[in-house]
Amino acid sequence: MSSVLYDEPGPKAKARNIAYTVGFLVALGLVLWWVLSTMADKDQLAADKWSPFVKDSKVWTTFLLPGLWETVKAAALALVIALPLGAALGIGRLSDHAWVRIPVGAVVEFFRAIPVLLLMVFAFQAFVEFSDLESEIRPLYAVVTGLVLYNASVIAEIVRAGILSLPRGQTDAAQAIGMRKGQMMVYVLLPQAVTAMLPALVSQLVVIVKDTALGGALLGFTELLYQNRAITANYGANTIAALTVISLIFILLNFALTSFASWLEKRVRRGKKSTGAVVAQDSVEAGAGGGVL
């Protein structure tokens, strides 16, 4: 394998690479040793702190799986509501009428510029004030509301970029055969834009899943990260073990989504039926909103 930046290694470079590898491994090993010895000092390596996750199915059935279910539920609800809303906002932003385009643009930019946590805290308090939701269900509503407001505006930008990524000829052809604007959008532009933006939408799902954890840490939403407290309370201060398992579940779930998104992206690029245009998730130009981490 050769790269832009370096040649196929010759004997000297090979020897040097081996030296670097050894040095790097030693450094990594030292860090690992230091971490493990500190953990051992603080009694975090004791078998009974880790064994519940393998031996005791209760830790899964009472804490981890219900937590994961709440996470997935909130993410799915948020996506299902934000998708049509975002599509509407994205199309609205492309409208020919300034009285639609400008307010929609303002709404999208506003909700993109604000931290999703602020929206969740606001929604939480708004539900306390103006609704008679029961206090157990309130955090879920607040989390979903915050996620929907933020992600609908991000999805709006993805939809807009997807439609704009189509070749100009598509619009021209649709107009030439006498389609109205609405028909053109529904029959010509949107179906093609959907393939271009699918990878970005799947990646956005990762952002949504990650953001549910905010509700657990700050609003008492009983999602996966929230279960950390319950587990450490029940299984003897095994903070590091519990956090490790929780992170692993998050990583596996999101890694599956990320891999699916990049597989989809490759497929779309290769596909003969699509235009080959793909909306990159971070391609949306830097404004006040910017950045989807």
Place this chain on the structure above:
Amino acid sequence: MFDFLDSGQYDLLDAFWVTVKLTVYSAIGSLIWGTLLAGMRVGPVPMMRAFGTGYVNVVRNTPLTVVVVACSLGLASTMGITLGGENFEDIGFRMAVLGLTAYTGTFVCEALRSGINTVPVGQAEAARALGLSFFQVLTLVVLPQAFRAAVTPLTNVLIALTKNTTVASAIGVAEASALMKTMVENESDALFAVFAVFAFGFIVLTLPTGLLLGWVAKRVAVKR
């Protein structure tokens, strides 16, 4: 309607100052860490490449909240690593910066890697033909151009980082969103006004960043 601002009970500027400090320290940290990671990921040593790839994939798929909480509960509370912080406040702040840096570094790395991809192959080949080593090719020829190409994605990362500092309230850092949480509970009759004030605060922080760096991106872009 906005009389809660005059009551002197809440130090709004102080809270936003903590947000700014968190952003600046984490931005510097993640720029350095992200550049190192990008260097590892494009480098000739397979072991470092694997580490870079693994780190980016693992950390990018972990919620930032989990990273920050793990720094606070795992590193500080359980393992007693305080990064030289003396009191609860200091330790919380430093752990938040550490968590934000560890997380944002992966996005800086990816932005830089896409910047590196914009450098024409011929340039690196020419540099190698002159006998420059990998390190020289990277630091003298490729990275300077990569940074200029990556200003826009890096701006996105910086804006997202500004918004992400709110996560620090999960470990008790008294930044803007933590103050907002207290205020919406105490001043619940002025809920919309409180929200408007904090929303405005974040727009003031992010909008100029986006505009300024957008202008910079146009100025420094390498015309090809």
